[in-house]
Amino acid sequence: MAETIGYDEVVRMLSAAVEKIRGNHRQLSKLDSATGDGDHGTAMSRAVDAVQKVIDNDPPRALKPLLNNIAWGVMGIDGGSTGPLFGSLFLGLSDGVGDNETLDCAALAAMFEAGLAKVQKQSKAQVGDKTMMDALIPAVEALRKAAEGDDTIDEALRRAAEAARQGADATAAMQAKFGRAKNLGQRTVGHVDPGAASTAYLFEGFCEGIGD
Amino acid sequence: MAETIGYDEVVRMLSAAVEKIRGNHRQLSKLDSATGDGDHGTAMSRAVDAVQKVIDNDPPRALKPLLNNIAWGVMGIDGGSTGPLFGSLFLGLSDGVGDNETLDCAALAAMFEAGLAKVQKQSKAQVGDKTMMDALIPAVEALRKAAEGDDTIDEALRRAAEAARQGADATAAMQAKFGRAKNLGQRTVGHVDPGAASTAYLFEGFCEGIGD
Amino acid sequence: MPMKKFINDPGDLTSELLEGFCIAFGDKIALESEKLVVRAKLKDSGKVALVTLGGAGHEPALSGFVGEGALDISVVGDIFAAPGPPKVIEALRMANRDAGVLFIVLNHAGDVMSANMAMEMAEQEGLNVKMLLTHEDIAPGADAPIEDRRGLVGCCPLYKIAGAAAEAGKSLDEVYAIAQRFNDNMATLAVALKTATHPATGEEIFQLADDEMEIGMGQHGEAGTGRSAMMTADETARIMITQLAAAVGARQGDRLMVMINGAGATTMMEMCIVLRGVKKVLDEKGIQIACAPLGEFLTVQEMAGFQMFVAKMDDELLRLWNAPCNTPALTVR
Amino acid sequence: MPMKKFINDPGDLTSELLEGFCIAFGDKIALESEKLVVRAKLKDSGKVALVTLGGAGHEPALSGFVGEGALDISVVGDIFAAPGPPKVIEALRMANRDAGVLFIVLNHAGDVMSANMAMEMAEQEGLNVKMLLTHEDIAPGADAPIEDRRGLVGCCPLYKIAGAAAEAGKSLDEVYAIAQRFNDNMATLAVALKTATHPATGEEIFQLADDEMEIGMGQHGEAGTGRSAMMTADETARIMITQLAAAVGARQGDRLMVMINGAGATTMMEMCIVLRGVKKVLDEKGIQIACAPLGEFLTVQEMAGFQMFVAKMDDELLRLWNAPCNTPALTVR
Numbered sequence A, B: 001m002a003e004t005i006g007y008d009e010v011v012r013m014l015s016a017a018v019e020k021i022r023g024n025h026r027q028l029s030k031l032d033s034a035t036g037d038g039d040h041g042t043a044m045s046r047a048v049d050a051v052q053k054v055i056d057n058d059p060p061r062a063l064k065p066l067l068n069n070i071a072w073g074v075m076g077i078d079g080g081s082t083g084p085l086f087g088s089l090f091l092g093l094s095d096g097v098g099d100n101e102t103l104d105c106a107a108l109a110a111m112f113e114a115g116l117a118k119v120q121k122q123s124k125a126q127v128g129d130k131t132m133m134d135a136l137i138p139a140v141e142a143l144r145k146a147a148e149g150d151d152t153i154d155e156a157l158r159r160a161a162e163a164a165r166q167g168a169d170a171t172a173a174m175q176a177k178f179g180r181a182k183n184l185g186q187r188t189v190g191h192v193d194p195g196a197a198s199t200a201y202l203f204e205g206f207c208e209g210i211g212d
Numbered sequence C, D: 001m002p003m004k005k006f007i008n009d010p011g012d013l014t015s016e017l018l019e020g021f022c023i024a025f026g027d028k029i030a031l032e033s034e035k036l037v038v039r040a041k042l043k044d045s046g047k048v049a050l051v052t053l054g055g056a057g058h059e060p061a062l063s064g065f066v067g068e069g070a071l072d073i074s075v076v077g078d079i080f081a082a083p084g085p086p087k088v089i090e091a092l093r094m095a096n097r098d099a100g101v102l103f104i105v106l107n108h109a110g111d112v113m114s115a116n117m118a119m120e121m122a123e124q125e126g127l128n129v130k131m132l133l134t135h136e137d138i139a140p141g142a143d144a145p146i147e148d149r150r151g152l153v154g155c156c157p158l159y160k161i162a163g164a165a166a167e168a169g170k171s172l173d174e175v176y177a178i179a180q181r182f183n184d185n186m187a188t189l190a191v192a193l194k195t196a197t198h199p200a201t202g203e204e205i206f207q208l209a210d211d212e213m214e215i216g217m218g219q220h221g222e223a224g225t226g227r228s229a230m231m232t233a234d235e236t237a238r239i240m241i242t243q244l245a246a247a248v249g250a251r252q253g254d255r256l257m258v259m260i261n262g263a264g265a266t267t268m269m270e271m272c273i274v275l276r277g278v279k280k281v282l283d284e285k286g287i288q289i290a291c292a293p294l295g296e297f298l299t300v301q302e303m304a305g306f307q308m309f310v311a312k313m314d315d316e317l318l319r320l321w322n323a324p325c326n327t328p329a330l331t332v333r
C-alpha cells in the first residue's frame, strides 16, 4: 500500500518495536541466562524506554535529530553490549536518513544499510557468528532486495522481519564467536542468541507499526 | 561386687566414657543444632580426645595428677562452654580425690561432689534450667545416696547413670535458662539439652567401664 | 554430598586458616603458641595492651583487629567455640606489663566462662588486667539483663577506639573508662536471610523458610526475636535503626556511628542500599551519621544477613575512631 | 517468592547503592553526574589521572578503588552492565589534563564497545587519553587471543600500582609503561561453587550441581573451561596456582603477588586455607610470595568461589604496591 512514509510512520514503527520488546523482555533475559549473563532483556527494556522517552518528551519532529537523540538515549542506558550496539544502529540510521523527511523503499533500505555499517564499526561479527548480526544483516539485505524489486514499504518490512526472525532462529544451531557467549563455546549450541532475538523483535515491531 | 576401686578402674571408667561420647557425638551436635550452635558433639569429641591423650601418653599413675592433667587437657580444647564446664568438673574431681589412690563408695561420692562444686563456681544453673546440671546434680546426689546406703561401687555408678539419663531426658520439657540456648526461650522446649545428654553418656560410660 | 566449601580435613580448619592468615597479613600480625595472633611489631611496653578471645569462623574478626592502633593479642578458639582457659591465661601472661592489660570479652557463655577462669588465675598470679564485657545485642530488649545480651560486632569498633587510646599513652584506667563509655552507648541488632553451613559439621546452623527473614539472630545461628516475611531494604532499615536509636537514647542533634556489618553472603551493594535507608530515617529524626563503616568485619560464615550497629559518639570517641591504625581488617591513614 | 536480598525497587539498584556508598565512604569519594564516582579530594592537576568503567554489582570494585593513590574516576554502569558511551566520554572530559589520562578498561564486550566509542570521541575532541586493556583470564588458555581473555580482578591491583606511579608524578608514558608491564605479567583463574541471584532479574546467573565446582567461571556467571566434582582446598589450590604460575612463566627465585579474591559467599576462612595450599606449591617450586592481598575486592554478588590472581613482581612494582593509598576497598599506610 504505502509507497512512502514520513515522520509519523517512523514514530509508529518505533513505538511498535518498543512494545514488542517490552512484551518479551523476560524471554530475552532467559535466553541470555543460557549463553551470557542473563541481563539482555533488562538492557533492551532500558533501550526501548530510552526510545520511548525521546518520542514522548519534546521530540524534534524531524527524522535525523529524532534518530540521533534516540541513538544517544540508547547509548546512555548502561546496558553492557546493548547500548553501544543498538545505539550505533540508531546513530547509523540518523546518518543514513540524511535530510529526508519522507522515505521510499530505497531510502528506507539505504537508511538501514547505514545503520548496519555503523554497528559494523563496533563489531566484526558476520552471519554465522551467533550475534545480533545474524538477524540484522539478513534483515537489511531483505530491505535492499525489496527496494530493488519495487516492493511496497509494508512488504519490504514484512520480508525484513521474516529474514530477521529466520536469522535469529538459525543462531540456535551455531556456536558463539563474539561477546560473553563466546566463552561458553560448544555449550551455546541449542540456544538462540538473545541479541539476534531482540533484533528480530525490533523488525517485527517496525513491520507491525506500519501495518496498522 | 567391688567395694573399692583404684587407678586402673578409674582409667577403665574414663576410657569407657570416652568411647561412649565418640559413639554419640553426631547426635550431640544434632541436639545442639536445635537449641544452640550445633557444635557440642565436636566439642565433646575434643574433650574426650584430650582425656584419652592423657591416659595414653605417659599417664602419671596417680589419681590426683591424672585428673588434674585431664582437667587442663579438657579446658584446653577450645570447645566453647564445654572446655570450662567439663574442665572444671575434672578439676573438681582432682581436688576432691585428695591423696586417695583407692576409693570406696563414699570417697567416690565425695570426689564427684567436689567436681560438681567446681562446676558450680562457673555456673549458677540449677536443676530445671535445662543445662548439663540437670544430669550432673542428680547423678552426684545418687552417688551420695548410694554411699549412705552402703551400695557397691557398681551399684552406685549404675544409679548415678540412671539419674543422669533421667535428668537429661527431663530437659526436653524445659525452657533453657542458661547458655546460648537461653536466647531461643520457648523454642527450646521439646529438645533435650546437649550438655545434659553428654553428661548422661559420661556417667553411663563410667558405669560400663566398671561393669566389665 | 561434599560440603561446598574450600577446606581440607575439617579437624584442621582453625590451624590452616591461621596459617593462611599469617601468609596474607604477615606484615601486620604473627602467630605465637599456635592460637595467639599477635602484632608483627610489638607495641611499646610502656603502653596499655589489649587482649581479646573468641571463636574462629567469623573472619576477619576477631584476629583481623590485631595490629597497630588496635589489639595486641587475639586468643583464637575453634570454629564458633571459645578458646579454653589455658591459652587465655597464657595470653594474659604474655601481655602483662606495668601499664596494664585491657581484656575485652564478648558476652557468650563459652567466652565468658573461659575468661572468668583465666581472670581467676590472673588474679592469683598478680597480673595487672582489667576485664571489659561487651553485650550490646538488643534482640532480647535493650533493658534485658546483661547476661542475656550477646556481644556482637560492637567489639570491633571498641577494639579500634580502645586501641587508639592505648596508643596515645593513656593509663589503664583511662583506656578502660573510654572503652566503657563507648560500650555503654552502643547497640547492635542482627538480621538473617539465609543460613550457613558449619564448616566442621557440615550441618546448616539454622533453618529459615524461603520467604522468611529473622531479626535478632545471634552470630552463631542462635534464634532471634521474631521471624517475618521478607521485607524491602528500606522497611528493614527503618525497623532496625528505629529500635537501635531508641536503645542508645539518640536524640535530635546526636552523632552516631552506624556500622553495617555483612554476615557473609550479603553483598556490599545491599549493605549500601540499607545504609541509605538508615540515613533517611535518621534525617527525619535530626540525628547525624558521624561515620558509617560498612563491610564485613565479623562474619558468620556465608550466612546472608547483617548486623546493624550504632554508637553515640562524642568528640573524643570520634577522634580515636579516626586515628591511624593498621590491621588486617581495618586500616586508617 | 521474594528475592532474599535487601533491596527496594530493582530498577533503583545502582542509584541507591551509589547513594549508600557515598554515605559510607564520603571521606574518600563523592558522586558526580549520577554515575561518576570521583575522589573526595581531587588529585593535583599536574599529575596523570586514572579513569575506569564497568558494571555495578561487583562491590567494592570498581568504584571502591577510587581515592588517593589509585583511581580518579570510576564510571559506573548498571548491574553487570557497562555504562554507555555518553557517561564515559563525560568522565574522560572531566579528567582531561595536560599530564594526561590513563583509561583502564576490562576486556568485556560491553565495556570495550563503550570504551572504544568514547575513545573515538575523545580523539575527535583532542583529549589526552591513553587506553589500557586488561585481559588476564587464563581460562581459555594463557595464549588464547586477547579478545578471548576477560579482564578479571587484575584491574584492582593495577589501579593501585598505576595510581601510585601517577601520584609519584610520573608522566603518562611512564605510568602507562608501568601499568602495561604489570598487565603483561599477570594472570587470573576463577572458580565457582555456588551460583548467585541477579538482583535485577531475580534469576540465578548460572546452574551448578550440588556436588560440582567449575574452574574458569567468568565474573558474571559466564561458563568456564570445565566442571568437576568438588575438590579439597589443597587440590583446588594446586591446580589453579600451577596453571597460573606457568601462565606468567614464574620460575625459581621469582617473586609473585598472589591475590585470593572472594566472589561473595566464600569465607575469609576458606580463602586463608586456599592461600596456605598455594604457598605449599610455590615453596616446592622455589617461588616466593612477595605479597598476598586476600579479601573481597571484586565480587559477583553472593556467588561462592574466588578468583586467584598472580603477577610477577619486581622492585619497582612492589614499591608502588606498598605505597600509601586511601580508598574504600584498600587503604595502605
Ligand SMILES: Nc1ncnc2c1ncn2[C@@H]1O[C@H](COP(=O)(O)OP(=O)(O)O)[C@@H](O)[C@H]1O
Binding pocket: A032, A036, A037, A038, A039, A040, A041, A043, A044, A079, A080, A081, A082, A085, A122, A123, A124, A125, A130, A131, A132, A133, A178, A179, A180, A193, A194, A195, A196, D080, D081, D082, D109, D110
Ligand atoms: N561483538 C559483538 N558483535 C555483535 N553482537 C554482539 C557482540 N557482543 C555481544 N553482542 C550481542 O549482544 C548480546 C548480548 O547483549 P547483552 O546481554 O545486553 O550484553 P552483555 O553481554 O554485555 O550482557 C548478544 O546476544 C549478542 O547478540
Ligand SMILES: Nc1ncnc2c1ncn2[C@@H]1O[C@H](COP(=O)(O)OP(=O)(O)O)[C@@H](O)[C@H]1O
Binding pocket: B032, B036, B037, B038, B039, B040, B041, B043, B044, B079, B080, B081, B082, B085, B122, B123, B124, B125, B130, B131, B132, B133, B178, B179, B180, B193, B194, B195, B196, C080, C081, C082, C109, C110
Ligand atoms: N551457664 C551454663 N551452665 C551450665 N551449663 C551450661 C551453661 N552454658 C552452657 N551450658 C551447657 O553447655 C552446653 C552447650 O555446650 P557447647 O555447645 O559445647 O557450648 P557452646 O554453647 O559454647 O557452643 C549446653 O547444652 C549446656 O548444657
Ligand SMILES: [Mg+2]
Binding pocket: A032, A036, A037, A038, A039, A040, A080
Ligand atoms: Mg547479557
Ligand SMILES: [Mg+2]
Binding pocket: B032, B036, B037, B038, B039, B040, B080
Ligand atoms: Mg554449642
Ligand SMILES: [Mg+2]
Binding pocket: B037, B039, B079, B080, B081, C080, C081, C082, C110
Ligand atoms: Mg559453640
Ligand SMILES: [Mg+2]
Binding pocket: A037, A039, A079, A080, A081, D080, D081, D082, D110
Ligand atoms: Mg551484561
